[in-house]
Amino acid sequence: MRIAALRRTDKKLITKNRVNWLSERLPINEYIRQHLTQYYLPKNLNFWYFFGFLSLFTFFLQVVTGIWLTLFYTPTPEGAFNSIEMIMRDIPYGWLLRYLHSSGASVFFILIYAHIFRSLLYGSYKKPRELVWLLGVCLYIILLLEAFLGYLLPWGQTSYWASQIGTSLLDSIPKIGHTLTLWIRGNNVVAGETLHRFFAFHVIAIPLSLIFIIRLHLIALHKVGCNNPEGISIQTKTCLHNKTLSKVPFHPYYTIKELLALLIFLFIFSVIVFFVPEMHGYFLEANNFIPADPLLTPDHIQPLWYLAPFYGVLCVIPNKTLGILVMGGVIFMLLMLPWLDRNPVRSMRNRGYYSRFALANFILSFSLLSYISTTVFTPNKVIFVQILLLNYFLFFLLMPFYTKYEKNKPLPQSLCGK
Amino acid sequence: MEEDRRHLLAIIIALLAGFGVATSAIPFLASLQPTAETLAQATTPVEVDLSHLAPGESMVVAWENKPIWIIRRTQTMLDNLPNIHPLLRDPDSLTEQQPAYARNEYRSLNPEYLILIGLCTHLGCSPLFKPKLGELNLKLPGGLYCPCHGSKFDLAGRVMKGVPAPTNLKVPPYRFTNEHTVVIGENPMLV
Numbered sequence: 001m002r003i004a005a006l007r008r009t010d011k012k013l014i015t016k017n018r019v020n021w022l023s024e025r026l027p028i029n030e031y032i033r034q035h036l037t038q039y040y041l042p043k044n045l046n047f048w049y050f051f052g053f054l055s056l057f058t059f060f061l062q063v064v065t066g067i068w069l070t071l072f073y074t075p076t077p078e079g080a081f082n083s084i085e086m087i088m089r090d091i092p093y094g095w096l097l098r099y100l101h102s103s104g105a106s107v108f109f110i111l112i113y114a115h116i117f118r119s120l121l122y123g124s125y126k127k128p129r130e131l132v133w134l135l136g137v138c139l140y141i142i143l144l145l146e147a148f149l150g151y152l153l154p155w156g157q158t159s160y161w162a163s164q165i166g167t168s169l170l171d172s173i174p175k176i177g178h179t180l181t182l183w184i185r186g187n188n189v190v191a192g193e194t195l196h197r198f199f200a201f202h203v204i205a206i207p208l209s210l211i212f213i214i215r216l217h218l219i220a221l222h223k224v225g226c227n228n229p230e231g232i233s234i235q236t237k238t239c240l241h242n243k244t245l246s247k248v249p250f251h252p253y254y255t256i257k258e259l260l261a262l263l264i265f266l267f268i269f270s271v272i273v274f275f276v277p278e279m280h281g282y283f284l285e286a287n288n289f290i291p292a293d294p295l296l297t298p299d300h301i302q303p304l305w306y307l308a309p310f311y312g313v314l315c316v317i318p319n320k321t322l323g324i325l326v327m328g329g330v331i332f333m334l335l336m337l338p339w340l341d342r343n344p345v346r347s348m349r350n351r352g353y354y355s356r357f358a359l360a361n362f363i364l365s366f367s368l369l370s371y372i373s374t375t376v377f378t379p380n381k382v383i384f385v386q387i388l389l390l391n392y393f394l395f396f397l398l399m400p401f402y403t404k405y406e407k408n409k410p411l412p413q414s415l416c417g418k
Numbered sequence: 419m420e421e422d423r424r425h426l427l428a429i430i431i432a433l434l435a436g437f438g439v440a441t442s443a444i445p446f447l448a449s450l451q452p453t454a455e456t457l458a459q460a461t462t463p464v465e466v467d468l469s470h471l472a473p474g475e476s477m478v479v480a481w482e483n484k485p486i487w488i489i490r491r492t493q494t495m496l497d498n499l500p501n502i503h504p505l506l507r508d509p510d511s512l513t514e515q516q517p518a519y520a521r522n523e524y525r526s527l528n529p530e531y532l533i534l535i536g537l538c539t540h541l542g543c544s545p546l547f548k549p550k551l552g553e554l555n556l557k558l559p560g561g562l563y564c565p566c567h568g569s570k571f572d573l574a575g576r577v578m579k580g581v582p583a584p585t586n587l588k589v590p591p592y593r594f595t596n597e598h599t600v601v602i603g604e605n606p607m608l609v
Contacts, residue, residue: 068446090453093445 032251035222040237040247041254042228044415048118049226050261055111056214057262058104063207065101073153075199077192080155081291099277105147106283107269109306112140120359123346124227130338132224135217137334142210147306149202152195156288157298163190163198165301165314169327172320189294230412231347239416246415282374302374309366312373316385326389333396340396343403345411352406358395365391459483463603465595468531476547478536481602485536485544486590487562488600495549495560495573496529506576508586515539516589519606525574525589527606534575535590538564540583545571562587 023029072091074083087094116136119125125133152163167190171181186193228234237247248254278284282305287298303311310327317323345351348359365388372385464481466488471477476489500523503509511521519527526532536544543566550560561578562571570578575587593606 064446068449071450086453090455092448092451092453094449096445097449 036251036255037249039222039250041226041250042230042234042415043245043248043253044228044230045226045254046229047261048114048121048229050258050265051111051115051118053258054261054265055108055115057265058108058111059210059214062101062104062108065097065104066203066207068097069101070203073199075153075195077155077195077292080153080195084154096273099273103269103273103277103279103283105150106279106304106306107272108143109147112143116140117363120362121348122227122229123231123341123348125338126341126346127338128224129221129227132217132220133338134335135213135220137331139210139213139217140334141331142206142213144307144310146202146206146210147304149198149206151304151307152190152198153202154288155195155292156285157290157292158285158288158301160190160292160294161297161301162303162307163194165311167194169314169324172324174321191294227346228415229347230349230415231345232411232414234415239414241416244416300376305370305374308370308373312369312385313389315373315377316382316389330392333393336396337399340399341403342400343406343408345408350409350411352408354402354406358399358402361391362395365389365395461603463601465599465601467599469598473530474549476549479602481590486602487532487534487536487547489532489534489547489549489573490530491524491532491573496524499523499572499574502572505578506572507579507584509576511576511586513585515586517591517605520589523574525576525586527592528594531600532574533589533592533600533602535588537588538566538569538583539577539585539587540564540567540569540581543567545569545587549573 069087072083072087072094074080084098087098089095091097119133119136148162148166152159167181167185170184171177173180182188184194184197185191186197234246237245239246272279281302285302285304287300287302290298310330313327313330314323317326343351343355348356369385369388369392372381372388375381377385460482464479464486466477466479468488468490471488471490473490473492474495476487479486479488511525516525524532525534538545543564545562545564548560548563553560553563561573562575564570564583567582569581569583571583571587572578575589577583577586590602591605592600592602593604594600
């Protein structure tokens with residue numbers, strides 16, 4: 001009896017010792033505590049807060065499907081288009097891997113836009129989270145670049161001419177522009193050399209930098225803590241007057257919610273991948289099923305929807321250099337946001353009507369700008385898009401004024417209720 | 419009660435999640451298999467014309483993307499085969515490295531033509547044809563020598579003792595349609 005009991009304790013001790021051996025040499029427990037079980041989040045986070053995690057998941061999915069696609073893809077002008085067709089027709093489940101990756105790119109941007117909208121809605125870019133916001137905008141820019149580079153790889157007509165346009169942008173830089181374009185392309189036009197370097201950057205260089213900056217984005221967030229829909233700072237974990245919690249640990253309270261969000265997301269994503277992977281030309285254009293022809297531009301070049309606003313800017317500004325400057329300005333304005341907003345209140349819930357109206361106007365302008373840019377431009381549309389673009393810039397340029405003079409609502413004192 | 423219920427729910431969730439992860443691995447693993455095109459190649463026989471192959475010469479053709487050796491042996495080569503049994507690991511071809519109709523002293527249908535899959539049974543390099551006397555540092559009328567790890571085979575593809583290769587070289591299925599034409603990848607028709 002006693003010996004058996006001793007043996008049992010011995011076995012338990014051995015297992016415990018093995019776990020200890022590892023945790024004495026790797027900061028596993030500290031990491032879990034710091035980022036999961038003792039990382040506290042406000043208790044009132046709503047569904048807008050799922051999109052960061054879902055973006056991270058989609059990034060992981062893009063990496064995995066991307067690795068698998070490189071197993072079958074050939075990055076040469078002669079082989080690229082056919083290797084994609086081979087993936088679609090010959091490789092077992094190749095169609096699924098490719099559609100997961102191509103729809104995944106579009107879905108990634110939908111998630112990122114929702115994630116950015118959440119920040120605008122609840123003022124997550126404001127002090128002390130300016131760096132989280134800046135890193136986030138950097139991620140958005142790099143993601144646009146990643147998508148742009150990846151879009152050349154199928155070597156279809158849209159791929160080819162979109163890259164031709166994209167690399168020609170550099171041409172307008174005074175003095176060095178021409179040399180720079182030639183240097184980036186490795187040829188007079190987009191060619192085999194360009195395809196090789198775009199492939200290398202798309203599959204390794206940019207993803208590596210994305211991983212690094214995502215890590216920074218999260219470290220910076222965990223340092224300053226998560227904002228919440230009320231936009232108020234919460235110092236204590238419990239409320240003083242009624243002993244209820246105002247903060248809960250990330251694990252298990254939010255991990256279980258994120259899992260539910262993931263299930264819903266996967267359901268919707270599967271419907272897209274299995275039933276409308278091309279999304280009627282928005283995720284994959286018809287012209288891109290024609291092999292690239294460097295001697296013939298298609299009648300209508302439709303940009304991918306997530307690159308459309310930038311493409312639209314180029315179409316409606318009747319000056320090459322100015323068009324590129326305005327396009328840069330569209331991004332630059334986002335970086336300036338934390339310092340343009342002079343309202344001390346973070347969340348739209350507690351702000352006055354000026355900010356709410358401005359945000360609604362901004363979202364509407366950007367969405368319409370994107371949508372119209374995917375269609376064929378007419379003279380009337382050009383004027384309309386110019387107005388939308390003006391709206392976009394006015395949102396930022398007038399922000400220091402309307403945020404200063406608007407009348408806010410009284411802030412709630414805590415998340416504890418009355 | 420409450421604790422038990424939660425424990426059961428947690429187990430069910432974990433099992434379902436595990437099932438989900440396992441099934442979503444299927445397309446990733448299945449895509450690594452050979453494509454239908456590659457599999458079709460494996461069932462496509464190759465017809466070879468032997469009329470230009472002189473006695474003592476060899477040729478290589480591809481079947482299933484593998485090198486196939488065809489060696490036309492001289493009478494001297496054939497006469498020597500039974501003499502070197504003591505040097506061989508499996509002189510009677512007991513290991514199934516050949517179709518039943520090639521399990522004989524010459525390991526072939528027609529003693530004159532030796533047809534082998536030219537991949538060493540050690541780690542898959544393609545051996546070199548060394549038909550001349552003494553080329554394998556032995557008093558032998560030549561054989562096959564693998565340059566990667568030094569395995570040696572006689573002129574019937576049988577492995578020598580004391581080399582890393584464990585078994586005789588493989589004989590593919592083949593049949594003769596006439597005296598000078600062989601089809602590799604098809605068994606002889608039963609008449």
